[in-house]
Every structure is written in C-alpha cells, then in structure tokens.
Amino acid sequence: MELLLISTLKVILVFAIVLGALSPLAGWAERRQSAMIQDRVGPNRASIGGFRAWGLFHPIADVIKLMTKEDFVPATRNRYLHTAAPMIAFWSAVVTFAVIPFGPWLQIANLDIGVLFIFGIASLGVYGATIAGWASNNKYSLLGALRASAMMLSYEVTLGLTVVGVLICFSTVGAQELVVAQAGPIWNWGIFKQPVAFVLFFVAAMAATKRAPFDLPEGESEIVAGYFLEYSGMKFVMFYMGEYIEMFLWSALATVLFFGGWQIPWVPFEGQTWYEFAGVAKFLAVLVAIAFLQMTVRWTLPRFRYDQVMDLGWKMLLPASIGNVVVTAVVIIATPAGGVLQRVALLVGNAVVVLVALAVAAAMKGENKIGVTTEALRTQRSEEAVH
Amino acid sequence: MAKLTINGKDVEAAAGTNLVEAAKQVGVEIPVFCYHPKLSIAAQCRMCLVEVEKMPKLVPACQTPVAEGMVVKTDSERVKTAQAGVMEFLLLNHPVDCPICDQAGECALQDYYMVYDLTGSRSTVGKVHKPKVQDIGGGVVLDSERCVMCSRCVRYFDEITGDAQMGFFNRGDRVEVSIFPDSPLHGEYCGNVVDLCPVGALTWKDFRFKCRVWFLEKAASVCPGCARGCNVTVEHNEGKVFRLKPRDNEAVNQCWMCDEGRASYKFVNEGRLLDPVVREEKKGVTTETLSSQRSEERKAYVKKEEAKAGSREPHTRKAVVVTWERALAVAAEQLVKVVATKGGAAIGVVLSPQATLEDNRAVVRFAADHLGVTAFYMGGRLDGEGDAFLRLADKNPNRAGVLAALEMGAVARGLAARTADDVVADVESGKLSALIVMGNNLPVSPDARARLVSAAARLDAVIVMASNRSELVDAATVALPSATFAEKEGTFVNAMGMHQKLRRGIALVGRALPETQIVQKLAAKMGFDFRPAREASAASPATAAPGAH
Amino acid sequence: MIRVREKYGDRMTALESSYLTETLKGLSITLRHFLENTLTRKNTVTLNYPEEKKPYPERFRGLHRLMKRDDGQVRCVACMCCATVCPAHCIKIEAGEHDDHRIEKFPIEFSIDWLRCVYCGLCVDACPCDAIRMDTGEHPKPQIDRNGFLTTKIDLMKLGGPSVAVQGGVRPDNGEG
C-alpha cells in the first residue's frame, strides 16, 4: 500500500516535471531561443493582465488553442490507425521516463535492465511515425514515414552500440547503478571514459528524435511536414510533445550515461536530504543544457538528405561506434580496472577511433553518387514520360 | 485639275481647292483654327501659314487655291517658326484653364502645342482677363478668355443659320467674341458652334463637366430624334451615354445637327425599364420596392420572393419584377390562350418606328407567321416641329423601316400599318383582346392614351416591349425591357429612304434585350421554330449613304 | 572573370568533411548571437510593432490627402488627371459646377479606393493643381469590410492641409494675375 502510494507520487512528480514543465517550456524556449539567435524579438504577445513575462504564457495559449482546435482529418485515412499513431509515438516517449533516475530515489522503477528498457520502448516510437504516415493516405506523409522508419532504425543501431561502450566501462545496465558507478571525482563520469561515444550518442540521439539536421522525415521544404502532415489539434500535439519528450529522454539518458546522473562530483551521497534535491537539480540542469545544445544545433545546421543521412549512419557513425566498442572492450580487459592506466588507455583508444574515422571521412569526401545516377538516368530521359 | 507638290509629294487637285484640303489628300496635316470647310475663308488665325516657292512671304494655306506647278512646304524651318510664333501669340493671354476646361482632350491648342510648339512661356507680364462662364443662351457657355478669335462661330451664324447672333467686340488684346446685347443665342442649331469652337471658349451646358472627353468611347450611329436620321457618334463611358455629336455625311446632315437631336440620348440613361415585369395575382416583389441596379442580387431576391409567393394565397394584381424566364412564360401563356380561343385576328401588334428595321421585321414575322396576326399599327412618337434645314416633323427615325418591315414580313398578305388612333378604337370596340406593343408609348393624344390604358385592363394580354417606364408599361400584363438605339446594332431607314447602320455603343442596360431576341425567346417559349432572318438584312436595299457604315 | 570554385574552394578538406569543425564554427556564431541578444538585444532588428514604429522615409507614398485653398475649400478642380493616370483605376471623381465662377469646377465627390490603390504615386505627379498628395506617411489601416477602404472627399480633406503652391498664371516677378 505504502509502496503503491509512493510509486504514484513518484509517477506524478516525474510526469509533472516532464509533461507539465519541461515540454511546454521547451516549446517556449525553442521559439525564444531561435528568436535570439536570429536577431528577432520572439514571442512576447500572450499576456495575463498586461504582464507578458517574456512570452512565457505562450505555451499556455498554445495548449488552449491546440486543445480547442478542430481535429481535421482526411476523409480517406485509416480511421483506427490514424488515431492510434500519435498515441504510440507519445506513449513510447513518455513511458521510458519510468526508469530515468532523476534523483537517488526519484525513479519510478529501478529495473535491472534499465537502459535496455529505454531502448526497447523508445524504438517503438518508429511505429508511431510509420503508422501515421501510412494511415494518413497521403503521399507526402508516406514518404515522411518511410524516411522516419529508415532513419530511426539505422540510428537505433549506433545509439545502442555507443551505449555498449559505456555499459562495458561500468559493467551494468541498470540506470540507477550506472549513476552510482559514476560517483566520486569528475573523471569518473562516462564522458571522460567515452568521449567519442558521447559525441556519437549525441548525434544519433538527435537523429532518433528526428530533430534538425536530421529532420528529413518532416522536411518541410520538400515533403511539407512528413508523417504528421495530416494531423491537427490534439493529435498533432501528441507528435509535437512526443518529439520534445524524446529529446529530453535522450538528454536524460546522456546525463545518466555520461554526466554522472544526479551525482555531484567529489561530493559523496550519504543519504542527506539536501543532496537529494541538489542532485535532482543538477540532473535537470545537465539535462536542460544538453537539450539546449540540441536546439542550438537545430538553428545552426542545414538538413541532411536521405542518402547522406544513411551514409552518415552506416558508413561513419556505425563503424566508429563499433570501433569504439571493440577498443573499449580491449582496454577494459587488458588494463586493471579503475586505474589511471585504464583511464588513459580509454582516452587513447578514443583518439584512435577519432583519427580512423577522420581518415575514412577524408577518403569518402567528394564522392557523389547522385551525379552518377543522373548520368545513367539521363540516357533514358527521352523515353520516359511522367504519366 | 492642277498638279502640285506638297512636301515633295505629288498632288492632283481640282482647281479652286485650297491648300489645306489638297494637303489632306496626301496625309499632310496643316494646322488650322479659323478654317472650316463649311464656312467662308477668313484666314485670320495665321496658323496655316505655309511656304510656297516663288512667293516671297508665307501664305495662309486656307486661302490659297492650288495652282499648276505649285511647290508647297509645310515643314520648313520658316513654317515651323511661324507656327510656333502663332501659337505663342495665341497662348499669350490664354488662361491656365486646362484643369477646368471641358475642351481639354479635344482642344486644338493642346494638340497643336505638342506638334507645332513645345516651347516654354517667355512672357513675364500678366494675362489680360476677360469675362468667364457666361451663359449666352441656347445651352452654350462662353469663356472669353479662352477664345482664339477664329470667328468660326460668328461665321456659322452668319452663313449657315443665316441669323447673325455673334460678333467681335472691342479691339486689340481686349477683343472679345460675344452675343449682341440682350440677345441670347436662340434657334435650334446653337450646339453646332460648340463643335465648331476649336478651343474651350464655347462649351455645351448639357455636357459641361459630366465626363472628360478622353474617357469617351465613340460608336458610329444614327440620331433617333427625327426621320432625318442625322449621322452621329454616340459618345459613352461606363454604360452611360454622355452626348451625341454629328458625324460627317454630305447626303444627310453634312456636319451639323440640331439641338433637339443632341438631347435625344437622354432616355438611354434615365427612367429605364430594367427588368421584366409581370402583372400577376400574386404577392411578390413590386416594381416599387425594387430599385436596386445590381442584377445578381436582384435575381436572387426575385427568385426568393417568387418561391414565397408560390406558397401563398393569391393576392391583388400587382406589377411584379420577375426573371426573363418567368415573364416569357407568362406572356406565352397569355398569347397561346388568346390565339386558341379567339384566333390571331384578336391580337393587335403595334410596331415601333423607334426600333430598328430588324426588330420590326422580327416582330412582324413572328406575329404574322406564327400567331396569325393581321392588325398592325404604327407606334412611335407624335409629330413635332420641323424646319427647312435638318429637322423633320416626323420624330421617328425609322417610319420607313417599319413599312419596309411590314412589306418584307408579310408582303403576300397585304398587310398595312394602321394608325395608332386605330388601336385605341379597336381596343375600345372590343375588336382586339390582346396587344403586343413595341415602344414606350403610342403616338396619340394624352386623352386617347388614358382611354387606352383604362381599356387595356379588360384585355387578356398587353405585352409591351419598352425601353423606358411609361403609363402604357404600367398598364401592361407583361412588360419586357428592350434595348435602346445606343445598345444594339441595326438599321434605320430615314425619310429619304436611306438605310443607315447603327453601331452598338454601351452594353445592355439592366436586363434589357433587343426586340429581336425577345421575340425569338418568346417564340421558343411558345414552341415555334422561329429564327429572325439574319440574311434579310444583307438583302435589304443597299441605299446606305456614304458615311453610314 | 572570376572562377568561383577557385575563390571559394572546390573540395572539402578532411576536417571540414568531418562535420565537426564547421558545426562548431556555426555554433559559435549562433551562440554568440544568442548571448548578445539575450543580454543586450544588440543585434535585434525586429520591432515590437504597434508600440515601436519605424518612421517611413520622407518620400514614402502613403495615404492620399486632398489639399485645401486658403478659405478651406478643396483645391481640386476635378480635372480627372489623377483618375486618368491611375493604373489601378482607384480614383472616382464626380465633377460639378461651382457657384463661384472663379473656381468654376470642383469635385462633388472624390473617392479613392485604398484597397485598389497600388501607391505608385502617378496621381501626385499628374496633379496640375497641387490638390492630391501622398505625403501623410501613413499606410491604410485594416478594415473589416471593403467599403472601409473607400475613402470619400471629406475624409481625404481631413488629412489635407492648406496648399501654398502659387497657381493659375500668377507670375512671381510681377505678382499680377
């Protein structure tokens, strides 16, 4: 009974943080931040009693607007799947937060398989996009769905492999255990053991959340809005929120894996109450910082093309992450655990991976498959008509 | 015949022709203010100075007859200097009036400035002021400041109408053209001086400030004012006729026109019957409640009201604005009933000498061939005054056309047009039980008209095709809006028997249609295979006068 | 002739092709803008529109106005030059005879459809009386229906002021008319 009550409270608290605070604020932050980056004023019109609060009321207004908006659906959609898709996308993003350790005890469920659970559930999100695109009965949506499924599947692999390195280092898959293992001095953090893995993870996570520069499933300049083109009102909000939540999910996971979770460097946790709160605060701060970086990247880079994103995933990130796993495994086995030597060896190993990756990248540069295809196709051009 | 060269071009002109006319033959324009082909030569504006070889000085082209071997130059430097000099003199005291001057747009000064002058003002002294905006009678407004002293108006009254009404007064730069004291312009041909005036000194009161002349579109037509059939241009803009101006036709009106004719366009703009009207025992939109000009709106409203009316109890007999469809259905129903019960002989058809030959012919054919009508009457307007110059007493432009139509339509049956007074008599005597009337009214006395209107209430059908509202239209069981002369093509046959073509000016006003089309639609409604013969128009006697194209 | 490939480089260097350096360069720009704008709004170029307005330049062709004579009557004499020259046909003038013979002609109605107007300014060029100007420095305000843009003589005159242009054949050197 008591357990149930506490669990319920935890659920409420976590969801309050994620759904009630982070996601709406992310919407605001993104608009506001983009405005700052782009030399604009940004949203500041919504006001309560003349008080504008730098546009902080805009998320509220947005929510009210989207909730009261007509749910406009295409007549030829698949009725059930069209409705189910946003739920899948939203659900898969939200449920994973069950195992994220926000604090020493602020974790809904401390599963043994922690990280694997996250991957298991989060990869279901691709169904949301795929089903949405198919059920909308729109060619643009379908193209978006195909891009989404192909890209998310490809990057799941890299994502998983980059985590493997970290898991090898800490010899556990439990989320809370991973955090605990990073206690002590700051160099115990995953990022100092697996810097390359972090970069790969960060890139792959952005691809998994379909955020720019990996937003080709949405690709508003060519396929309009991709798989959620035919969604409006609350269904659209589910995709929208799902995307933000997913972004926070990967940021949270990055915090857990690479930034010591709620651990404050050098300060050991001995059951103090202040530490528990400070830990949660630190966790959230790192999480927000990573999310902020993701957003900034969105406002900096152009978008990949479908074939290039595949190249990047399969030909650069995947070999690099495999190399990272191998190197890490070798180092971990070959060197005494926890020693300075191991730490240095890990960094050297990472450096080797980086150099190899760069060499490969340099060798690949300027390769232009599209041009070749064009030449091949041009010969048949005259024979083909559109219809 | 004399052979000469003008600007190097060989010209052959009859002896006595002046150089202005001779130059015209080869497309060389010599600018003139005072010269007018119908008036005597004054040679006082000096605008037409040209250089003739072997003549020491420049000569006025208007006054110089052609001579064998003459070599004329109108574009030499001397001539150009002279032209610019004359322009400078003329403009010296000319007021800066273009913005408020009605002539702007057809002003010789403006036109010549762009071609023969194009220099700025050198004068530094003030302008001489003279009286402006003088109402000199006859519908003419005089502005003495704008006058260039060409004396065309003076010569017109001296020579064309023969009653000298204008003259020059004072001398030097105080000279003024004006009327004689206490003797405003009078007569029926004052408007011509406005056309004659090359500048804005004489303007036409009726047209003043109504429309800028450069907005006007022009359609060659024939004056509907009387049986003379003066050739006119209908000058119109945006669906409104603004004035009629005479068109040159030596055989009919030379280049003149009477004031009455100038005013004969007014019915095109005012008091038009815009919609088909049916007098019905139903509640609906009365003509009084509907003054809106927007046809789409009106149509929707009418439809709605009709639908409402259909579901209600019969009401009083009221004039109701209806769609063409409905009006034709009612008319057809009434006619069929009369023909079925009493035969075609009980129907009287009043033809209109205001309508074109084609329209009359269509009505005659329809009535005679399909309805079996034998009683045709001459409608139109009552006779008015005439004179020896242009005006004729018969105020209908197409009386001869009606007769021709009857002849062509029903020649074998020996039909003839009876007078309008006969209509009244026949209606009153009960001989007719239905009337088809073309035209707004009948040429009968007001008393007879009142009798007809009251008698018409007893008739089974009074179908009136009229362009304007009148008491006859109000008495009709079905009133169908027809087009005026300005809105359609056709032929008028004038008193001299000339077939003259009308060109369409404005678009159809309201929902009006030409009678030809009305009859065609009515016949279709009654189930007849009726096509107004188009080819007949081409086959008609080709006596069209020159200029009447 | 400049070969752009030579000037801007044809191929990616190894570092550039690793994405990382260029991304970091880009991030440095965007983050710099972010910080500068968050702290000082230094680079912010947009305005909080209704509160902050950017003044229109002097030559801005805004709403028309009808100028007045010394006695407050409309300067326009309904010569129709503006209506003629208007490529959008947005000016409608109804001319009438003025009681004062020195004025002779004046516009009974003068309306401009600001919705049809293309603000080309040809009417101002075409006016021979300094009667119409477009120097109000204002743009048309939104209206709830089309008729709201149809502006009549009264409204146009309200925007107008007295015209000081010397007109009607008066020459400055002798001052005589």
Next chain:
Amino acid sequence: MATPETARDPLDVDDLPMEPMVLKMGPSHPTMHGVIELTLRLDGETVRAADVEIGYLHRGFEKMGEVSTWNQVFAYADRLNYNSPMLNELGYAMAVEKLMGVDVPERAQFLRVIASEISRICDHLTCVGAGAMELGAFTAFLYAVKAREFLYELLEKISGHRLTVNYMRVGGVWLDMPDGWDGAVRQALTDAAGVMREFHKLVTRHRIFFDRMEGVGIISQEDALAWGFTGPCLRSTGIDYDIRKAHPYSCYDRFDFDIPVGDKGDNYDRYLIRLEEIEQSRRIIEQAFDRMPGGPVVSSDPRVALPEKGPVYNTIESMMNHFKLVYDGIRVPPGAVYSFSEAANGELGFYIVADGTGKPYRVRVRGPVFAIMQALPQMLIGGMIADIVPTFDGINMIAGELDR
C-alpha cells in the same frame, strides 16, 4: 532501359508488384516560390521523371501593357520579378527609350545603375537565403533577409517604397537621390556584407550544405546554351556571358567589375556565383558613387517627361504639355524594338511595338526564368525529392516574371 531497372532492385524480388509513384508537387506547396506545379515520377526517393506546369500566377502583364500608357506600365513592370523591381524597370525604360531615341541624362543613368545593383543584391540575397532555408538552415535565411532589409530601406528612401518602387520613368528617374543617401548606401552595404560574412561562415563550407548543393541539379554547358539559359544559371556552367559586359548598356561600360563563373553547372556553383555577384555589385555601386555626375535626372524632352510643377501651375504652355502627357501618354513613334538587359536571373528582354499612340501596341517580355524553367525536369531527373526545392531555388524562379 532494362539494365538499370534490375540493377537498382535490391530485393531481387521479381514478382513483388512495384510501380513508380506519381507525386504532384504544388501548385500550393509551401516552399514553391510562387505557384507552380511539378508532377514527379518517383522511384523511392529518386526522381525518375518530372514535368513542370506553369501559369498559375499569370496576371496578364502583357495584356495590361496594351491598355496602359507607357509610364503606367512601370507599375506593372515592378511586379514582374518582385525581388528586383528596379531591374525590371530599367529593362522596360531602356526599351521605350531605344524606340523613341530619347537621351537619358548622365546622372539618371548612374542613379539607375545604383538602384538596379541594389535590387540585384536584394534578389541574390533572397535567392541564397531562401536556398539555405530550403535546406533547413532557417537562421542563415533570416540573416540574409536581415542583410536584404538594410538595402530595402535604401530603396524605400530613394523611391518611397520597398518593393513597388515605381522609381523610373521614360527618360530618367522620378527624383534625384535624397541628401545623404550615398553615405547610407555605403554604410548599408558594409553592414550587409558583415551579415553575409556570418551567413557565409554558417553554410558555405559546411559539409551538409556542400553535399546538398554539390553535383545537384547539374546542367551541361551545351544543354544550358540549347535551352536558352542566361544569367547565373548559364554562368554556373562556365560561360562568362553577362549582358552588362557583352553588350554594355546604360553606363555599365564605365565600371570595373568581374563576372563570376562556375565549372560544373550545379547548385553549388550557382550559389557561389550569386554570393560573388553580390560583391561585384557592391563594387559597381561604390564606383558609381565615386564618379556620379551632376545634372538633371530626367530628360528635358517635353514629349517624354512631365514638365516641372512650377511652370505647370502657372503657364499654359507647360499646363498643356502636362495634360497631353497625362491623358494621351507619351507618344512613341510607330515601330518595334527588342531591348535586353541583365536582370538578376538572366536576360530580361522587352520586345515592344508602338503604333504611335500613347499606349503600347504590344509589350512582350522575355523573362529569364521562363527559358530556364524548361530545363528544370532535366536538372531534377536522377536527383532526389529533397533536391527538387534547392535546384528550383538555384534557378531562382520568380513566378511573377515566369507567368507574367
């Protein structure tokens, strides 16, 4: 035909029913500049065939030209390529002047060149900015727009409006430049160049951008010539044809500037050329200011230019001149002329026929993108869906001058 088909089939499942997808892109696609419809046959993401349907923005410019006076056409010419109205006006004005044989005063020529080059920069900024946006680099786009804004303000200062400038007249320009305008122009060009440096840093050498532009939308030199390419699209194939150099008009022969050319005829070349042309235009503007002569800014020929207001108010001669020009329009002698100039996207030609009245008998426009758009399918085939819009932007199709 059969060989690549089987070669491309990765599954090697012959009985799997496969058919190409026909996709209609536009006419109301959000990133289509102006309204245009592309019908595509797709093999997965690859474009196998494409068809361009134009005419959705047809506003009857040429017909309107026939019912307007010669000077009224300027208001319509503004709206041909609405990114660079001054260039359209210059092209049209030169055509009329050529037919009439009017001499345009020196100062007016210089002002025209300056205004035109500012317009050209605006056009290129829009094009490269929109190109970046279509690749997802929204910030870069807004930077380009910010730079453009500095220049629009200058156009507004000299002509009264930003886009619908209506600045030029037959025989000259509307008004002389306002006081201090030259300084403002130099300042704004510097500011814009600063902003463009950031833009350049953000995208030009970024590999994502490079990969998306390089080798995409290729057109060969022969094809470009055959299709009638002009402007940056032709220069991207390596031909240094620029009408300002090849057939100098106005006063372009007095300025020192270079023509940027590309090598491959792909989107990256077109992008770089536009970037470089912005620099060259800046050079021209600065030289023009340095050498700006004095004098009137509109022809003194009374057949062409409205007289000054003072004499119009007070002398009947000027008043009549004014009236005739207003209600009759400029009387262009009968004849026909083709006049062409280098607009932002290539050769903008006006073929005008006059019948001696105040209105053109015919105003035919040769919009540069009209010719280039014919080749769009060819440039798209073999590319991917995502390449369509960037290629489209590289052409910089402006529906205003395409459909007219």
